[in-house]
Amino acid sequence: MERIALVSPHREFGKVALEVAQEMNIVLDYYNCDLDGIDKLLISMESSPPDVILSRGGLGILLKKKAKIPVSVVPVGILDILQCCSEAKEYDSHIGVTSFEKPLIGIEEIEKVLGVSITPIIFTTQKQLKEQIAFLSQETKCCIVGGGPSVKYAEEYGLPAVYLTSNPVTIKDALLQAQELAELHQEIKKQNSRLKAILDSIYDGVVAVDQYGKIELVNQSAEKIFSLTGRDWEGKFINDILPSSCLGEVLQDGMSQIGVIQKEGRVRIVTNRVPVRLKNELIGAVATFQEAERIARVEQKVRHSLLADHNFSARFYFSDIISVSKVMEEKKLLAQRFAGSDHTVLIYGESGTGKELFAQSIHHSSNRKKQPFVAVNCGALPASLLESELFGYEEGAFTGAKRKGRYGLFELAHQGTLFLDEIDSLSLEFQGRLLRVLQEGEFMRIGGERMIPVDVRIITATNSNPVTLLAEKRMREDLYYRLNVLYLELPPLRKRKEDIAPMIEQWLQKAKSPFLKGSLLKMQPWLENYSWPGNVRELHNILERVSLYLGDFAEKDHPPEKIFEMIAPQILVERDNQEVLQKEYQTDLKKNEQEWIERALVEEGTLEKAAKSLGVSRSTLWRKLKSFKNEQIVSKMTRFEDRES
Numbered sequence: 001m002e003r004i005a006l007v008s009p010h011r012e013f014g015k016v017a018l019e020v021a022q023e024m025n026i027v028l029d030y031y032n033c034d035l036d037g038i039d040k041l042l043i044s045m046e047s048s049p050p051d052v053i054l055s056r057g058g059l060g061i062l063l064k065k066k067a068k069i070p071v072s073v074v075p076v077g078i079l080d081i082l083q084c085c086s087e088a089k090e091y092d093s094h095i096g097v098t099s100f101e102k103p104l105i106g107i108e109e110i111e112k113v114l115g116v117s118i119t120p121i122i123f124t125t126q127k128q129l130k131e132q133i134a135f136l137s138q139e140t141k142c143c144i145v146g147g148g149p150s151v152k153y154a155e156e157y158g159l160p161a162v163y164l165t166s167n168p169v170t171i172k173d174a175l176l177q178a179q180e181l182a183e184l185h186q187e188i189k190k191q192n193s194r195l196k197a198i199l200d201s202i203y204d205g206v207v208a209v210d211q212y213g214k215i216e217l218v219n220q221s222a223e224k225i226f227s228l229t230g231r232d233w234e235g236k237f238i239n240d241i242l243p244s245s246c247l248g249e250v251l252q253d254g255m256s257q258i259g260v261i262q263k264e265g266r267v268r269i270v271t272n273r274v275p276v277r278l279k280n281e282l283i284g285a286v287a288t289f290q291e292a293e294r295i296a297r298v299e300q301k302v303r304h305s306l307l308a309d310h311n312f313s314a315r316f317y318f319s320d321i322i323s324v325s326k327v328m329e330e331k332k333l334l335a336q337r338f339a340g341s342d343h344t345v346l347i348y349g350e351s352g353t354g355k356e357l358f359a360q361s362i363h364h365s366s367n368r369k370k371q372p373f374v375a376v377n378c379g380a381l382p383a384s385l386l387e388s389e390l391f392g393y394e395e396g397a398f399t400g401a402k403r404k405g406r407y408g409l410f411e412l413a414h415q416g417t418l419f420l421d422e423i424d425s426l427s428l429e430f431q432g433r434l435l436r437v438l439q440e441g442e443f444m445r446i447g448g449e450r451m452i453p454v455d456v457r458i459i460t461a462t463n464s465n466p467v468t469l470l471a472e473k474r475m476r477e478d479l480y481y482r483l484n485v486l487y488l489e490l491p492p493l494r495k496r497k498e499d500i501a502p503m504i505e506q507w508l509q510k511a512k513s514p515f516l517k518g519s520l521l522k523m524q525p526w527l528e529n530y531s532w533p534g535n536v537r538e539l540h541n542i543l544e545r546v547s548l549y550l551g552d553f554a555e556k557d558h559p560p561e562k563i564f565e566m567i568a569p570q571i572l573v574e575r576d577n578q579e580v581l582q583k584e585y586q587t588d589l590k591k592n593e594q595e596w597i598e599r600a601l602v603e604e605g606t607l608e609k610a611a612k613s614l615g616v617s618r619s620t621l622w623r624k625l626k627s628f629k630n631e632q633i634v635s636k637m638t639r640f641e642d643r644e645s
Contacts, residue, residue: 002182003027004175005050007041007063009034010148012163013056017074020171026179028054034149035126038062045069051182051189054174056166057147058100058123068235070185072178074166078106081145084162085110085118088143091160096121096136098129098146121146133157205269205289209238209247211282225264225289250275250285261292268292312412314360314373321357322503325496331358331488338486339365344438346423346483347461349490352537355461356421358488363417368457371416374409379422383430390434393446410443413456423460423483424469428476435479458483493532493539500528500539507543519550523563530571542568597624 006021006028008014014030021028029050033041035058053071055063060073081097081104088095096119097104103120111118119142123129130153136142137157144154144161154161196219199206205222209215215233223229226242238247244262250273257273269289276284318332338345339362347355356375363373381389392408409418426434437443438458442451460483462469469475493500504524508517523546532538545567564571600610611621 002052002179002186003029003050004178004182005029005031005045005053007031007033007053007055007059008148009059010151010163013148013166016166016168017054017171017175020168021175024172024175026175033059035059035062038066042067051185052178054178057164059147061100070181072174072181074171074174076104076164077167077170078110080165080167080170081106082110082113084145084164085114085116088145088160088162089114089116091143091162092141093117094119094140094142096133096142096144096146098123098144098150100124121150129153133159203290203294206286207238207242207245207247207289208276208284208286209251210284211251213238213248213251215241216284222289225267225269225291245271245273245287247273247285247287249273250287251282254282312372312374312416314363314369314417316357316360317364318361321354321361322506323496323499324502325498327491328496328499331490335362335488336365338362338488341486342366342368342457343485344457344483345459345486345488346466347459347488347490348466349461349463350492350533350535351463352535353490353492354536355490356419358490359417359419359459359461362459363419363457366417366457368416372413373417373419374413375419375421376409377421379425383427386426387430387433388446391437391443391445394448405445405447408443408445410437410454410456411452414454415456417457417459420458420460422462424462424464424474428473431476431479435476435482438479438482493535497528500524503536503539504543507540511547516547516550519563520546522559526564526571542571597621 004021004026006014006017008017008030009032011032014032018028018030031041038059049069051069053063053067053069054074055071056074057076060071064071064073085095085097093115094117097107098121101122101124103122107118107120110116119136121129121132121136121144123132126149129149133144133150133153134157136144137159142159144150144159146154146161146164148163151161151163196217199217199219200221202219203221205225206217206219207215207222208217215236215238218228218233228241233241238245244264246257246260250257254275256275257271260271260273262269262271268291270292271287271289273285273287275282276286318336321328321332323329323332335358345359345362347358349355359375360373363369376386376389378386388406388408390409392406392411394405437454441455442453444451464474466475466480466484470477470480501524504520504527508520520543527539527542534541546563549563549567561572597610600613601607604610604613607618607621611618616624
């Protein structure tokens with residue numbers, strides 16, 4: 001049920017209003033109050049406010065200005081004034097009519113009708129009213145017509161007075177209006193309560209002010225951020241409570257302030273401030289507040305959801321790197337130490353030596369292991385496309401750009417690891433931009449206007465010797481030294497052939513085929529003697545071919561030569577070339593030996609002395625001479641033998 005409060009300084013008006021309300025079956029809460037007691041009255045109502053206030057005259061006008069709830073003011077009609085002035089004429093032809101802030105309408109007509117002189121007494125405070133009535137009492141005698149305070153002061157200074165009554169019909173109309181206002185107020189309260197519940201349920205802090213800067217709303221999140229309670233801000237001006245909100249600036253210039261970072265205590269806040277307009281008229285302003293740390297967490301979740309669509313994660317660990325060689329075990333140990341640091345890593349190695357395998361393993365052993373691992377082959381993309389891939393772009397940045405823009409790989413790798421393979425393929429110009437990102441820890445999207453901070457660990461890889469890249473000016477020196485904080489050089493497979501056997505064994509375990517092991521054991525010596533220009537990647541490829549070629553056939557039907565002829569002829573070619581080279585070497589060596597022995601025999605003159613100069617025994621020299629099967633050498637050997645005897 002609606003609650004209506006009747007506020008009046010004069011009990012006569014209160015009595016009439018209560019009677020009219022009773023006839024209408026309306027219950028009124030009566031409060032006796034004058035102009036000076038308004039503030040105190042409104043404070044007392046805060047704990048249990050009515051739906052509407054009913055009052056009259058200056059008191060009603062002032063209540064309407066100060067109260068937060070609707071006020072229905074009983075109007076003072078021309079007939080009411082005429083009737084009271086007619087009564088006042090019986091006391092004196094000079095009448096003083098009081099009114100709040102401005103004169104009553106129709107005074108001139110009443111003077112003419114009644115033939116009296118009326119002095120308007122206009123006041124804004126009770127003090128002013130009292131002073132003016134006191135003045136009239138000294139200057140001239142008159143009858144005072146007005147409300148309760150006017151009658152009171154008139155009697156105090158010995159002047160006759162007529163209480164300005166209100167017609168019951170007028171009071172009835174005001175009560176009907178009060179009822180409508182009360183119903184409307186209740187509906188508005190319900191809507192406001194619903195709106196407040198909605199605003200209190202969101203994580204962003206919200207503060208709203210009216211066009212004068214008076215706070216209208218503060219949700220629970222804002223109260224928490226700024227350590228406020230309802231009484232701290234209710235009815236207060238924003239500059240007195242939260243000057244850091246800068247909503248006063250928005251009210252002055254009518255301009256929005258978006259994405260402003262401010263500090264409240266130890267907490268960084270991201271603030272958006274916007275003006276509120278109704279039909280192009282500024283009626284207030286609203287500010288939203290978000291904790292920067294929370295925004296960062298949410299942003300990271302968004303990035304991770306995007307990463308999930310692209311599967312930006314590391315799959316390999318150091319345990320996946322199969323090796324028994326000393327050199328490779330040392331490289332693994334060094335890489336594990338690198339994992340404990342956030343410094344950039346430069347990995348050098350031939351194609352297929354496992355650079356990305358090491359990069360993923362370093363990521364998995366680092367404190368960023370739960371964050372994304374993003375890999376990009378710089379050599380596989382043209383420079384224009386690579387820039388948009390790494391840095392992203394804004395909507396409309398170029399023809400064909402996606403609506404709403406696109407995240408770059410730097411953003412997606414935030415707090416994780418970005419692996420840049422074939423870094424040497426980047427143009428010098430692009431290397432300069434990459435260097436700036438690495439140094440500043442921030443970048444700008446293509447077509448963007450703001451810098452985006454990122455926290456990314458960089459691991460790079462190259463197939464070319466970094467020293468050669470610098471000498472050939474294919475890499476900027478400043479970028480090289482920025483990337484080469486931690487350096488890892490991976491050996492080719494030909495320099496760690498002892499790792500081939502355990503690699504084959506691991507592959508056999510995955511293949512789970514009983515027909516492959518025997519064949520691979522026969523093939524293993526061939527594989528170990530191969531130079532492997534494609535390194536581990538080439539080994540895996542050949543093993544896969546072996547599996548497909550043999551299938552489920554018996555091993556005996558497939559000698560190594562036959563298998564290699566079908567799946568890896570390069571192994572046979574290299575072996576044949578090696579045999580030819582070995583024969584040529586042996587021939588050349590034997591020819592040189594003959595020349596050395598002949599020269600020694602001529603220079604020394606005897607077998608004994610020749611053997612000594614060559615650093616071999618006489619019997620060894622003799623055996624080599626016989627193996628030459630050269631008639632000239634044999635004859636010389638006989639002569640030298642005769643000479644010794």
